[in-house]
Amino acid sequence: xxxxxxxxxxxxxxxxxxxxxALDGCSxxxxxxxIIGVVGxxxxxxxxLIRLLAGEIAPTAGTVMVAGSRAGTQEARRxxxxxxxxxLAPPELxxxxxxxxxxxxxxxTPAQRVALVRWAIEFGVVAEFAGRRMADYSRGMAQRLAxxxxxxxxxxxxxxxxxxxxVDPIVARxxxxxxxxxxASERLVVLASHDLSTVERLATRVLVLSRGRVVSDxxxxxxxxxxxxxxxxxxxxxxxxxxxxxxxxxxARTGDGIAIxxxxxxxxxxxxxxxxxxxxxxxxxxxxxxxxxxxxxx
Amino acid sequence: xxxxxxxxxxxxxxxxxxxxxxxxxLAALLGLGVAALAAVSAPSPERxxxxxxxxxxxxxxxxxxxxxxPGPALAAARMVVAPWWLVPTGRLVxxxxxxxxxxxxxxxxxxxxxxxxxxxxxxxxxxxGFAVCVASCTMAMASWWGASAAASVGFLAVWFGGVPxxxxxxxxxxxxxxxxxxxxxxxxxxxPWRAARWLASGGWEDALLLGAWTLLGLGVAAxxxxxxxxxxxxxx
Numbered sequence: 158x159x160x161x162x163x164x165x166x167x168x169x170x171x172x173x174x175x176x177x178x179a180l181d182g183c184s185x186x187x188x189x190x191x192i193i194g195v196v197g198x199x200x201x202x203x204x205x206l207i208r209l210l211a212g213e214i215a216p217t218a219g220t221v222m223v224a225g226s227r228a229g230t231q232e233a234r235r236x237x238x239x240x241x242x243x244x245l246a247p248p249e250l251x252x253x254x255x256x257x258x259x260x261x262x263x264x265x266t267p268a269q270r271v272a273l274v275r276w277a278i279e280f281g282v283v284a285e286f287a288g289r290r291m292a293d294y295s296r297g298m299a300q301r302l303a304x305x306x307x308x309x310x311x312x313x314x315x316x317x318x319x320x321x322x323x324v325d326p327i328v329a330r331x332x333x334x335x336x337x338x339x340x341a342s343e344r345l346v347v348l349a350s351h352d353l354s355t356v357e358r359l360a361t362r363v364l365v366l367s368r369g370r371v372v373s374d375x376x377x378x379x380x381x382x383x384x385x386x387x388x389x390x391x392x393x394x395x396x397x398x399x400x401x402x403x404x405x406x407x408x409a410r411t412g413d414g415i416a417i418x419x420x421x422x423x424x425x426x427x428x429x430x431x432x433x434x435x436x437x438x439x440x441x442x443x444x445x446x447x448x449x450x451x452x453x454x455x
Numbered sequence: 456x457x458x459x460x461x462x463x464x465x466x467x468x469x470x471x472x473x474x475x476x477x478x479x480x481l482a483a484l485l486g487l488g489v490a491a492l493a494a495v496s497a498p499s500p501e502r503x504x505x506x507x508x509x510x511x512x513x514x515x516x517x518x519x520x521x522x523x524x525p526g527p528a529l530a531a532a533r534m535v536v537a538p539w540w541l542v543p544t545g546r547l548v549x550x551x552x553x554x555x556x557x558x559x560x561x562x563x564x565x566x567x568x569x570x571x572x573x574x575x576x577x578x579x580x581x582x583x584g585f586a587v588c589v590a591s592c593t594m595a596m597a598s599w600w601g602a603s604a605a606a607s608v609g610f611l612a613v614w615f616g617g618v619p620x621x622x623x624x625x626x627x628x629x630x631x632x633x634x635x636x637x638x639x640x641x642x643x644x645x646x647p648w649r650a651a652r653w654l655a656s657g658g659w660e661d662a663l664l665l666g667a668w669t670l671l672g673l674g675v676a677a678x679x680x681x682x683x684x685x686x687x688x689x690x691x
Binding site (some may be wrong): 213231234235241245246248249250254257258259261262264265266267270306312420 | 458460461463464467468471472475476526527531532533534535536537571
């Protein structure tokens with residue numbers, strides 16, 4: 158069942174000569190049980206997309222639907238939880254007070270509220286500092302609390318914007334497990350991040366944004382099954398890279414040579430044979446599985 | 456259906472925002488200082504009423520400016536899903552939990568210090584009603600202009616608004632267009648002179664105007680929370 162649907166969504170900031178288009182004709186749909194990774198360079202429109210889904214900003218064109226309602230309406234906001242970096246939470250309060258405040262708006266009975274707060278504390282791994290004022294939190298602590306708060310509010314859709322970037326590796330591992338379990342429980346997680354390894358590990362599907370457009374929408378498992386041949390070229394052969402780039406679709410430059418996707422039956426032997434016939438000296442070769450980085454770096 | 460847990464949470468949240476910030480604490484200190492000075496000067500019943508209005512209004516203006524200020528307070532209001540009136544009303548009640556007892560306490564202290572035996576009930580009741588009105592309007596302003604600007608406007612209005620419109624008109628006698636505008640504003644805005652007149656005359660006209668401003672403030676604050684709009688970052 159579709160939980161989130163964007164159809165021709167655009168969002169611009171400013172007006173006149175200062176108008177800047179952050180998202181341009183973005184369309185995609187996401188189902189229950191998915192974890193969608195949103196990646197792209199700075200200014201690609203990742204945060205704008207997350208804020209549109211949360212209903213914090215309205216699109217300038219197109220429609221954003223969340224759980225069957227237009228994003229930003231009470232019905233849509235009721236099912237969405239957003240954690241962003243840097244988190245917005247009152248520094249005067251303790252983490253526990255903040256979670257209790259949020260849980261009070263979701264719970265119907267005091268017992269339900271206590272259960273929600275306990276779940277959130279466990280979800281965000283915040284037990285050790287929940288009693289301290291948020292003004293004293295480090296960046297990682299604040300992000301963990303933001304994740305706990307978002308998980309508490311998210312009945313169906315959890316939106317995460319760079320939420321693991323300041324968290325230490327040990328806790329990050331636990332949090333990745335919690336996010337994966339959240340997605341697996343017939344709910345949806347949308348995770349925007351520059352941390353490609355986290356997205357690779359968590360996401361079931363990846364949207365690649367570039368200059369406000371969705372340039373790639375691929376299943377992570379299918380992507381990571383694909384293989385890439387990396388060829389290190391001698392200095393004199395670097396001038397022939399352009400020829401290789403036009404010869405092989407999807408090929409990309411690397412630091413010392415070229416990376417060629419092994420798709421449609423193409424093999425490393427065939428590539429080496431072509432190089433021999435074209436008198437392109439190859440210094441070294443390596444075959445590896447494809448990574449998200451290959452999608453991001455053209 | 457009203458979620459009582461959510462209503463209570465908003466009251467407690469309002470209370471926490473107010474009691475844990477330095478600005479309302481400084482305002483309380485100022486108010487208590489003014490009250491102490493008034494108490495040692497054997498105040499008349501009129502002066503007692505003026506000081507109680509001043510203390511209640513000042514506290515309300517400064518405290519309520521924190522309730523929906525851009526940043527975490529406003530973001531929190533937009534994170535939760537609640538009936539449109541619940542967040543501003545709940546937080547306003549939270550402010551009253553601080554301002555009410557302090558105003559009543561100042562009223563009691565001044566009445567006991569007054570040699571003529573000033574009345575207690577009416578001045579404190581009017582001061583609390585006036586404080587609710589000031590708090591509601593400041594809260595609404597803060598969501599648009601920010602906490603510092605709203606608190607400053609509320610503070611100045613409470614401190615200088617005790618002057619009756621006739622005196623303001625006489626002061627601006629040489630500048631006719633300005634005199635008309637300022638006198639009209641002085642008559643329309645919820646200023647302390649109106650609360651003082653309400654206390655003196657007991658008429659319903661002043662109470663109705665203050666009530667209308669209270670409802671307007673709540674409505675504007677609720678309107679600001681509705682619709683997609685990104686909360687700005689906090690002021691320092």
